[in-house]
Amino acid sequence: MPVLLPNSTGAERSASLAAAVARLVEGGLVALPTETVYGLGARADDAQAVARIFAAKGRPSDHPLIVHVADLAGAEHYAAEISPLAQRLMAAFWPGPLTVIVPRRPGIAEAAAGGQTSVGLRCPSHPIAQALLRAAGQAGVSGVAAPSANRFGRVSPTCAAHVMSEFADTPEAAGLLVLDGGDCDVGIESAIVDCSRGHPVLLRPGSLGRALIEASAGEPLLAPDAHAPRASGTLAAHYAPSAKVRLMTSTALKDALGVLASSLAALPDASRKAPTVAVYSRLPKPAGLQGVVWRTMPADPAATAHELFGALRDFDDAHVALIWVEQPPSDSAWDGVRDRLQRAAAA
Missing domain, CATH: 3.90.870.10 (DHBP synthase)
Structure with a gap:
């Protein structure tokens, strides 16, 4: 210990x-x-x-x-x-x-x-x-x-x-x-x-x-090539929680939440189990959605970076099987967060 x-x-x-x-x-x-x-x-x-x-x-x-x-x-x-x-x-x-x-x-x-x-x-x-x-x-x-x-x-x-x-x-x-x-x-x-x-x-x-x-x-940053040295945290799959991470566009996430909400609503109360899906998104949580662990992703990339790994660990602590994550914005301020999420999803 x-x-x-x-x-x-x-x-x-x-x-x-x-x-x-x-x-x-x-x-x-x-x-x-x-x-x-x-x-x-x-x-x-x-x-x-x-x-x-x-x-x-x-x-x-x-x-x-x-x-x-x-x-x-x-x-x-x-x-x-x-x-x-x-x-x-x-x-x-x-x-x-x-x-x-x-x-x-x-x-x-x-x-x-x-x-x-x-x-x-x-x-x-x-x-x-x-x-x-x-x-x-x-x-x-x-x-x-x-x-x-x-x-x-x-x-x-x-x-x-x-x-x-x-x-x-x-x-x-x-x-x-x-x-x-x-x-x-x-x-x-x-x-x-x-x-x-x-x-x-x-x-x-x-x-x-x-x-x-x-x-x-004083000059542009180049992309890695075949001769680049190996470096920490650059493997395709990395930074992964136990639950499976899936990165989704906002449209795809909305669609998936709609299907999930319909499926959950069709279940009798007695057969409903603990949540198996967690969501990390900038979208507002749909009204009436039950059976999902929801966490709002901050709109600021620095705030998201600060809490990202803690959020993934919290989802694992909730024993979910799936983590649905809304893709971060495409601008360069989100590059670090996007990189970690892409590698987590590849695991």
Whole structure:
């Protein structure tokens, strides 16, 4: 069973940080809060420690991890080269929800990089993550490899309780310390931009708008090609709850709800069971619709990103079999949310 490290008072915070740093130094696992999602961390310079991440998540060892650093100096420890392009993006968005892929320094973090010659680096803005990274650095831990703190392919955690439940019955995560930092502000993982091959390539959208990244990069973001490095969270099926997710246009959702309402109305009261369908939509809930778990999707993409993974977990807790989701709007502000939903639906 994971151990929760509280942070409600100054004394508790200091003791929790000290315990977390000690666990990282010895090669153990620590779940840490970031502004995006909670990460499952281990020291990035220790192949055996990194192997514990892969084992706890059930993640293939060639699927690279993101290395979290406290600042640019931490990035220079892992990077063979930081190009002017990468420097512009780091200056604009660090600390923050952007991962930059750069050439990896030979002989360091090979396991965390999944064996690739590049490495993904991020400087998180969450104050507890920053405090942990700086304290760990003083103790000789140069960076923390940390994918999302969930079982591989599952819904990412956005609070400490999610992490605790995710690994409650996972022997491989024995001794895991969970550093409580409250709810994550952003709610979906960082954008990932490959800067290792000259021009910027967007491998995964996040909360940062495409136009905003391009303005700082000074050139358009390219689409991934066959030579793009592997990166976290880019498999076709990912971020999936236990229930089956189906993405639907608003018209298709209305039609499906009409059929469902008619079917439910035809059932005698005695034969009606607990809801098996959940709906996440910007549409108003139809009057009189019973037997459905309904949650209204916010009209704002940032608000939707903030609550998305929590909503999917809540639907699972309601034991529904199907989750019908209205497709997000097509504009680029919704790219991160749309990406997560498409991958969840593909699972």
